[in-house]
Amino acid sequence: MARKKRSAFDDIVEIIARLPWWVGLLLAVVSYFGLHALTITPPSTTPAIPGQIGDIIVAQMFYMMAFYGQYLLPAIFTVGALVSILRRHKRTQLYQNVSHAPNQKALEHLTWHEFELLIGEWFRHQGYTVVETGGVGEPDGGVDLVLSKQNQTYLVQCKHWKAVQVGVNVVRELMGVIAVQNATGGFVITSGRFSDEARRFADQAQITLIDGHQLRRLLRQHSKISTISPAAQNIPVSPETAPICPKCGATMVLRTASKGANAGRSFWGCSQFPVCRATRPI
Structure with missing residues (x-):
């Protein structure tokens, strides 16, 4: 089934929603006052000398774009901020539910996207700034989360595999992305297990592996x-x-x-x- 084409409005809202909510509100305020300043003095509609009609048309176009943009852009940024708040609430609830779940199989009931949200929220609890690189149906370029802490960057790949071991190829691919993006290191996190070869390879690279057993224990600690x-x-x-x-x-x-x-x-x-x-x- 072909993916539904997204509008420019959807794309902008999605970008803003991935940022902290206050960034969206700040952009809304800045865009309003910035564009409003351009509409205070309307451009002249009468050419001072012959041949200026083209310049007047261009000036009128910019004026109209600023006039409508001073309301449209703040509205889009505000919607993005609201979506960011709702997603933040969803992540918090998901983290609370899974970390306090008495059933150790709580991870298995998550969708792959919920698993990524859970991991992102867990890293936030560790003091990292987290950027989610992909949403439902979107390519992530081999990285699900980008972490920042103390001026250093780390890349995270999440593997919500219930039965299959995570092999060395996944770890090797992440190492390649780390090298390309000049990141400090990376994490591969799975709800299942890692192969022995994957663990040996990770020991030689700047990559930390967290399997399902470790993840459940860390979530239960909730600290x-x-x-x-x-x-x-x-x-x-x-x-x-x-x-x-x-x-x-x-x-x-x-x-x-x-x-x-x-x-x-x-x-x-x-x-x-x-x-x-x-x-x-x-």
């Missing part, structure tokens, strides 16, 4: 991922002095190894442990 208790001892460190995780972009914390050859030694560990196991020497 920022930085509050996850690490297995190793954490020593409080000022956020200003703590480095950024080179793999996922979270703040690192100072830890002390409790066992192994390095027992008793301090090191930097990712605050997202055990989801991210990146470390850095001091």
Whole structure:
């Protein structure tokens, strides 16, 4: 079935709806006063010298565009802001319902689009700014979410697969997009499982994998991922002095190894442990 052709109105509303609601309202105010200023003085309809009729027609056209645009554009931006508010409410409700669901199969009841909305909302709870790159029936270019945090960008691919393992090709494709877009790193999140090959490949790339089991646990916690208790001892460190995780972009914390050859030694560990196991020497 052919996709229904969208109008320019639909496209603009969709773009604004993907932004924070206050951005749409700000654009509405700015566009109104900006275009209104162009309509204060109507252009002359009488040519001062012969041959200016063409210039007068062009000036009249711009005047009419500004006159109607001062009402039309703010209305479109306001509609986009309202859609953004409604979608925000939907995402919040979805996150609340799934994170508090007693049934561990709550993820399986979601559509693929709801799964993406859920993941986006979860990252917002972790302090990321989230941009959803695609909607229903729209191509996403291999990336479902774009995350921003501390001036760094991360790409997210969501795979709502219930039975099939996510293979290495998905991880490899995301790594290619990360390289092209010069992003800091990425995440692949699934409601199912990852193959062993995919996990090995991700360990060598700037990509964090979160499978269905990990995701359910993180959702149940319903708190920022930085509050996850690490297995190793954490020593409080000022956020200003703590480095950024080179793999996922979270703040690192100072830890002390409790066992192994390095027992008793301090090191930097990712605050997202055990989801991210990146470390850095001091």
